[in-house]
Amino acid sequence: MGEGLQSRxxxxxxxxxxxxxxxxERLGGGTPKALRALGGxxxxxxxxEALRRSxxxxxxxxxxxxTLVEVVAQLLGRDVRVIAGGAxxxxxxxxxxxxxxxxxSVVLVHDAARPLTPPSLVDAVVAAVLAGHPAxxxxxxxxxxxxxxxxxxxxxxxxxxxxLRAVQTPQGFRRDVLAAxxxxxxxxxxxxxxxxxxxxxxxxxxxxxxxxxxxxxxxDLILAEALLARMAPGDPRAAADPRGGTDPRGxxxxxxxxxxxxxx
Ligand code: C5P
Numbered sequence: 178m179g180e181g182l183q184s185r186x187x188x189x190x191x192x193x194x195x196x197x198x199x200x201x202e203r204l205g206g207g208t209p210k211a212l213r214a215l216g217g218x219x220x221x222x223x224x225x226e227a228l229r230r231s232x233x234x235x236x237x238x239x240x241x242x243x244t245l246v247e248v249v250a251q252l253l254g255r256d257v258r259v260i261a262g263g264a265x266x267x268x269x270x271x272x273x274x275x276x277x278x279x280x281x282s283v284v285l286v287h288d289a290a291r292p293l294t295p296p297s298l299v300d301a302v303v304a305a306v307l308a309g310h311p312a313x314x315x316x317x318x319x320x321x322x323x324x325x326x327x328x329x330x331x332x333x334x335x336x337x338x339x340x341l342r343a344v345q346t347p348q349g350f351r352r353d354v355l356a357a358x359x360x361x362x363x364x365x366x367x368x369x370x371x372x373x374x375x376x377x378x379x380x381x382x383x384x385x386x387x388x389x390x391x392x393x394x395x396x397d398l399i400l401a402e403a404l405l406a407r408m409a410p411g412d413p414r415a416a417a418d419p420r421g422g423t424d425p426r427g428x429x430x431x432x433x434x435x436x437x438x439x440x441x
Contacts, residue, residue: 198262
């Protein structure tokens with residue numbers, strides 16, 4: 178298990194970018210999704226912990242809503258660089274890329290809304306990039322059949338399910354590859370690897386983790402709370418306190434089951 182960002186002075190430099198500047202309206206509740214509490218701690222704090230507890234990440238850059246930069250910086254601690262996000266996710270990642278230290282050779286992009294991501298998944302992505310793959314994504318097979326549907330609601334085709342994968346984060350990239358992808362003008366993509374694909378650079382898949390699911394809809398929060406409650410007491414992801422303690426009220430002004438609207 179990692180010892181914290183500050184203690185790593187040798188080996189490859191690996192930055193993790195977390196775009197968390199969106200409004201997250203699908204989850205409801207009137208609070209930016211990343212700041213919604215899960216088991217007494219904001220989801221963003223939990224997602225950052227997976228990066229911090231990994232063996233490989235040496236720098237973390239978070240893009241926060243411009244009005245909440247100070248709040249988020251206080252919440253995350255001094256080892257995390259917090260910058261103001263842009264109008265769209267791509268703008269937020271582009272800005273965060275500019276804040277990555279010069280000596281960094283590998284960049285991860287991680288969703289703020291994957292609070293139960295195992296640190297071992299972070300390390301597996303980094304290891305695959307360091308092994309020579311320019312772009313690496315964690316994936317899972319699908320249980321639902323997926324249809325392509327036209328604007329009129331009619332099915333166009335059914336891609337074979339055994340060739341489809343659901344994509345998670347962190348996604349990992351050689352720094353120069355991600356920078357080139359983000360230099361492309363107006364490329365439509367729903368994930369960072371999609372931009373890299375547009376460059377013609379091969380993207381490699383590794384096995385994802387069930388717990389790394391994205392909290393998007395209200396039932397996802399219920400599932401995440403239930404999983405947290407069932408985690409072994411020694412699992413750092415189960416901790417309610419930002420420093421890994423067992424205080425169920427959590428740190429700062431964050432109360433169990435509430436959100437951090439009071440901090441804004
Ligand atoms: O809204 P959506 O789920 O597509 O957002 C994906 C991620 O991108 C979220 O973590 C959100 O906070 C982030 N984002 C951002 N800057 C924006 C819009 C979204 O960092 N302007």
